[in-house]
């Protein structure tokens with residue numbers, strides 16, 4: 001299986017280094033919102049209660065969430081009492097350690113196993129979170145790994161949604177199973193999985209219409225889609241991927257909670273960690289749901305989605321680009 005000759009870097013590997021560098025530029029657009037100007041805040045002195053309070057404010061306004069912030073501040077305070085916080089660097093290191101403890105367990109990339117076939121991914125989320133775009137990017141990625149992919153156009157609500165997928169599918173040679181607008185999404189996805197079984201396709205990725213987590217009937221519709229897929233394979237869908245817009249702050253956590261209650265989320269993709277996003281909502285979701293973070297998105301083009309890695313993510317979050325100094 002493995003080849004000892006110098007391996008061709010795969011399409012997924014090639015842009016990797018650049019990805020987190022770009023994340024750093026786009027996330028902070030200058031200095032890190034978490035660690036900017038600490039030296040000025042504490043000229044020459046040792047960190048004290050007031051300094052830790054300032055860090056607490058920054059974490060909360062960065063949408064890290066109350067639970068994660070409490071945990072981080074707790075470890076800072078313990079170190080302060082034990083006189084282990086000699087300087088601001090020790091504070092930053094302690095925060096990083098706590099964040100890593102929360103995020104590292106969520107570093108679980110999406111791996112399509114050998115069986116069963118087809119492996120079914122149901123993609124859910126609120127309107128405009130980036131579901132359809134992310135499906136295109138994931139389909140390409142899986143295709144690049146040698147999997148055959150079929151897309152189910154389960155968003156039958158928005159007329160343009162089917163077209164959006166079909167255009168993309170044609171361009172990338174990925175079959176798209178669709179029905180007319182207004183069709184029952186559960187029926188579309190059922191057909192698609194059945195067709196994939198017949199064609200021995202490896203992976204089905206099912207799109208769904210955006211819905212607010214507060215719309216009970218639409219959340220129930222999702223549960224129905226899930227149930228109907230289960231009729232073809234009791235373990236399917238094998239992945240329920242929640243797409244969250246990373247720039248929606250604390251709202252992302254509320255959405256995650258609700259979608260998880262309704263259908264049971266097995267992985268998340270967090271998009272739009274560019275623009276106004278601070279990236280903190282990712283920590284809040286990780287802390288509360290402890291769910292695998294499969295992908296993060298930092299823009300609209302295909303190379304702007306990559307696998308989540310806690311270490312490089314934290315470097316990008318905490319180090320900034322230094323562009324805002326002076």
Ligand SMILES: Nc1nc2c(ncn2[C@@H]2O[C@H](COP(=O)(O)OP(=O)(O)OP(=O)(O)O)[C@@H](O)[C@H]2O)c(=O)[nH]1
Nearest residue numbers: 127128129130131132133210271272297298299300
């Ligand atoms: N800046 C930025 N834009 C993104 C990212 N991911 C997706 N988008 C954009 O967000 C917009 C909405 O994306 P879609 O993929 O259509 O979102 P959706 O969840 O399918 O939307 P609905 O089907 O209407 O619920 C598009 O303009 C995408 O190009 C990202 O990581 N960063």
Ligand SMILES: [Mg+2]
Nearest residue numbers: 131132155161
């Ligand atoms: Mg869509």
